[in-house]
Amino acid sequence: MKEKLNHLVLSGMYRMTILAVVALVTLMTACGGGIDTNINTPSSEDITITDNHLKPDELPQAMLDARYSQIYERFSPAFKGQISEANFAEMAEDFTQGVESFEQASAMQLNGSDQRVWLNTPHDKGIFVVFDETGFIVGLQIMNLSTWTGxxxxxxxxxxxxxxxxxxxxxxxxxxxxxxxxxxxxxxxxxxxxxxxxxxxxxxxxxxxxxxxxxxxxxxxxxxxxxxxxxxxxxxxxxxxxxxxxxxxxxxxxxxxxxxxxxxxxxxxxxxxxxxxxxxxxxxxxxxxxxxxxxxxxxxxxxxxxxxxxxxxxxxxxxxxxxxxxxxxxxxxxxxxx
Structure with missing residues (x-):
């Protein structure tokens, strides 16, 4: 039976969940769930940026290498309030079981954010991450993906x-x-x-x-x-x-x-x-x-x-x-x- 929606996903360009578990801040949208055009970033009093911090391009491999602490270090303070490092590590470890590599499927820089999507080779698992303008992770979603190939x-x-x-x-x-x-x-x-x-x-x-x-x-x-x-x-x-x-x-x-x-x-x-x-x-x-x-x-x-x-x-x-x-x-x- 065809699923009938009574609303449009049209608008809130996206509603995002952290690891498909914890409700998370969203950034900018169009159809459906709301998106805030302003990103709340930590102040310079909260952080010190160094060259050793995880870069956006490095995140998928860091996930596969189980460098969960390094990833979690880049979570914004507000994001850390949504999930503990131990819970993040547990979910990430379970998600990456059997995955050999991720390839970037999408990159978008918009309204002060850097939004990336990576997929594994069979395209049945994916990672969606939103970085703010300082390089902090303000949103992360991991998902087992379904496809309708027909x-x-x-x-x-x-x-x-x-x-x-x-x-x-x-x-x-x-x-x-x-x-x-x-x-x-x-x-x-x-x-x-x-x-x-x-x-x-x-x-x-x-x-x-x-x-x-x-x-x-x-x-x-x-x-x-x-x-x-x-x-x-x-x-x-x-x-x-x-x-x-x-x-x-x-x-x-x-x-x-x-x-x-x-x-x-x-x-x-x-x-x-x-x-x-x-x-x-x-x-x-x-x-x-x-x-x-x-x-x-x-x-x-x-x-x-x-x-x-x-x-x-x-x-x-x-x-x-x-x-x-x-x-x-x-x-x-x-x-x-x-």
Whole structure:
């Protein structure tokens, strides 16, 4: 039986748990659980940085070498309050049994954080770590990963293009839960969250104001030819940023029928939608502007293709992108098609 969600993982770009056990601070988000754009880092009075401290690239091997004390030393004070060194070591030792190596699957520097994902060779175990700007670990998740190889390998019939102009960062995207939080849920498994970033930040100025975010107000485009079948255009944009509307999870959204495949472009700006149900749209036509409506923690685009017109009662489809594009979390995409 298909799992039906009553909320969008869309927005809180990620909700994170420490080692899948202890609730943890989160950093920056888009769909679903909240993310704080500000990272609380220890003061210089609390720490002394030395060259001997564990570097981000060294963490997977340190885990395999059982250098748990060295890793734990890099936990922020707040993070240490969530778990003891003994408990961390016990869980890490159990998790790494039988693992020979980890390879980096994703790296993303955003809003003062350095976020990394590593996978083992069979891709059935992964590590997700968030470092603050001083190199302290403020979030760590280890997970046994499930995959849906059958649907992973089945691409949409229609070829789609990026639904925006310019450069955009993939905040969530890929085929495992550590690079794509949506992946756990059939109705959103192959969804993407996109943000705009400049100089490593998704905003400038006051982080509580929507206009501070580079993505806010940007044109959103039809990803392929089709017929508009559904429009929501009246949902207020969340402000202050960080307050989310769980009652209207998709916020303002346009749904387009591409011949039995349906694109969902969600979290649009209030009163910005330029199309109506029944309109025929061509690839690249403007359909609205990006906002921060619905279950969204900051301005970002939630984009997915589904096999039905009801977002929560359909299955998400793996997108066949033009030129074989395969967007992965942390990758910056450049749209040059329009």
């Amino acid at each position: 649907t992973d390998e089945m691409l949409t019939t229609t070829t789609y293009e990026l639904p925006f102009h310019g450069d955009w960062l993939v905040f969530w995207g890929g085929s495992n839960m550590l690079v794509n939080y949506h992946y756990e849920y059939e109705s959103q498994r192959y969804a993407y969250d996109f943000v705009q970033v400049k100089n490593g930040y998704s905003f400038t100025g006051d982080p509580l104001k929507n206009n501070s975010y580079y993505a806010f107000g940007q044109d959103i485009l039809a990803p392929a030819d089709g017929t508009v079948i559904s429009v929501v255009n009246h949902i207020p944009d969340n402000e202050p940023v960080g307050v989310m509307n769980e009652k209207e999870p998709a916020g303002n959204v346009v749904v387009i029928d591409h011949g039995g495949e349906y694109s969902f472009l969600a979290h649009l700006k209030k009163d910005s939608v330029t199309v109506n149900p029944g309109d025929q749209v061509k690839l690249g036509d403007k359909i609205g502007e990006l906002g921060n409506s619905g279950n969204s923690s900051e301005a970002h685009l939630h984009f997915q293709i589904s096999d039905g017109e009801d977002l929560f009662d359909s299955s998400s489809l793996n997108v066949r992108w033009k030129d074989g594009l395969n967007p992965i979390r942390g990758e910056t995409l450049q749209s040059t098609a329009y």
